[in-house]
Amino acid sequence: MGTRIIGTGSCLPETVVTNDDLSRIMDTSDEWISSRTGIRQRHLVREETTAGMSAEAARRAMDNAGITAQDIDLIIVGTVTADHVLPSCACEVQAAIGAEHAVAFDINAACSGFMFALNIAHAYLQTGTYKTALVIGAETLSKIMDWNDRSTCVLFGDGAGAVVLQLSSQGGVLAFDQGSDGVKGGVLSCVNRTNNNPLVETSKELGYVHMDGQEVYRFAVTTVPASVIRTVRAAGLSVEDIDYFALHQANVRILQAVAKRLKAPEDKFPISLDRCGNISAASVPILLDEMNRKGLLKPGMKIAMSGFGGGLTWASAVLEW
Numbered sequence: 001m002g003t004r005i006i007g008t009g010s011c012l013p014e015t016v017v018t019n020d021d022l023s024r025i026m027d028t029s030d031e032w033i034s035s036r037t038g039i040r041q042r043h044l045v046r047e048e049t050t051a052g053m054s055a056e057a058a059r060r061a062m063d064n065a066g067i068t069a070q071d072i073d074l075i076i077v078g079t080v081t082a083d084h085v086l087p088s089c090a091c092e093v094q095a096a097i098g099a100e101h102a103v104a105f106d107i108n109a110a111c112s113g114f115m116f117a118l119n120i121a122h123a124y125l126q127t128g129t130y131k132t133a134l135v136i137g138a139e140t141l142s143k144i145m146d147w148n149d150r151s152t153c154v155l156f157g158d159g160a161g162a163v164v165l166q167l168s169s170q171g172g173v174l175a176f177d178q179g180s181d182g183v184k185g186g187v188l189s190c191v192n193r194t195n196n197n198p199l200v201e202t203s204k205e206l207g208y209v210h211m212d213g214q215e216v217y218r219f220a221v222t223t224v225p226a227s228v229i230r231t232v233r234a235a236g237l238s239v240e241d242i243d244y245f246a247l248h249q250a251n252v253r254i255l256q257a258v259a260k261r262l263k264a265p266e267d268k269f270p271i272s273l274d275r276c277g278n279i280s281a282a283s284v285p286i287l288l289d290e291m292n293r294k295g296l297l298k299p300g301m302k303i304a305m306s307g308f309g310g311g312l313t314w315a316s317a318v319l320e321w
Helices: 019-023 030-037 050-065 089-097 110-127 182-187 213-234 252-262 280-293
Strands: 002-011 015-018 041-044 074-078 103-107 132-140 158-168 172-180 244-247 302-309 313-320
Touching (some): 002 280, 002 313, 030 252, 041 158, 050 089, 050 132, 050 158, 050 280, 074 089, 089 103, 103 110, 110 158, 110 172, 110 302, 110 313, 132 280, 172 213, 213 252, 213 302, 244 252
Parallel strands (some): 074 103, 074 132
Antiparallel strands (some): 002 158
C-alpha cells in the first residue's frame, strides 16, 4: 500500500504587495528584485494568522479530497512562525476545523518543514498507526522580517498549503530523502526570545531573519540536485521519467540551476514565486495545490518534490499521482 495525496488546498492573504509598492518605502525597484529573484509580488497578512490560513487551507484540502474533519486522525504543521509558542499551530487547526479525533503537533525544519512533515505522516500511515493525515506548511514570515533589510525582506511572503494523505493501492509515495547540516545553520537564522529570569539581564530586542544569500544559493544548487537524484533512483526511476519537479520556491535562479544540473527542461519546473515570493514551509504545498487546481496533475504522473533551507535542511520525495 502506498501513501497517496488525495486532496490539496491552499490559502493566501488577501493583500498583494508588488515590488513597486516596496520601492515606495525602501531603496529598491521592480527591476532589481525581479531580475535577481524572479519575484514580482507577494501576499502579506493584515488580519490573517498562521493558524487561520492553515485552517482554511485544510478545509479546502478536505473538500478536494471528499472527506470531513471527522476522518482526520493526524495533523502535522510545518512552520517557523506559529502564532503562539503554545498551543501549537496544529492544535489550533484541530480546534478550528473540528477534527476531534486527531493527534496534532508542529515541526520546525524551516523551508523543508512541509517535506519533513510529509515523511513523518507517511511513516505513521505505513505502520497503521493512523489512517488519514492532514499535512500543512504555513508561514507568516512578514512578522520576522527586518523591513529595513532590503536584501532579505523583499524575498518573502505569507500563506499556507495543505494536503490530505491516505493509504492507497494505487499511486503514492515511492521514495524519500532527507538531510541536515547544522554546522552551516548560521547562514539562515532568526534568534528567538532570550532568557528572561532573575539571573540575567534581559534583551528587549526582537530577532529577525538573517540570511547569507550567496551561501544559501551555493548550498541549494549543489544539495538539491543530489537529493533529487538519490530519491529518483531509490524510486527505481530516472530523471527523464519525472513529469514535474515541484520544488521549494526560493529563487528563480536556484530553480534554473537545479534544472540545468538535472539536465531537465525548465518547463517541468512550475513556478509560483513570481506571484507569491518565498513562503518557506508553505511553498511546496501551495505550488502543488496550484498545479492540481489547474489540472496539470494526472493519475500515473511521477512528481518529484523538494524542500530546502534553514537548518540547514533538505528533503525530497518522489510520488506517483
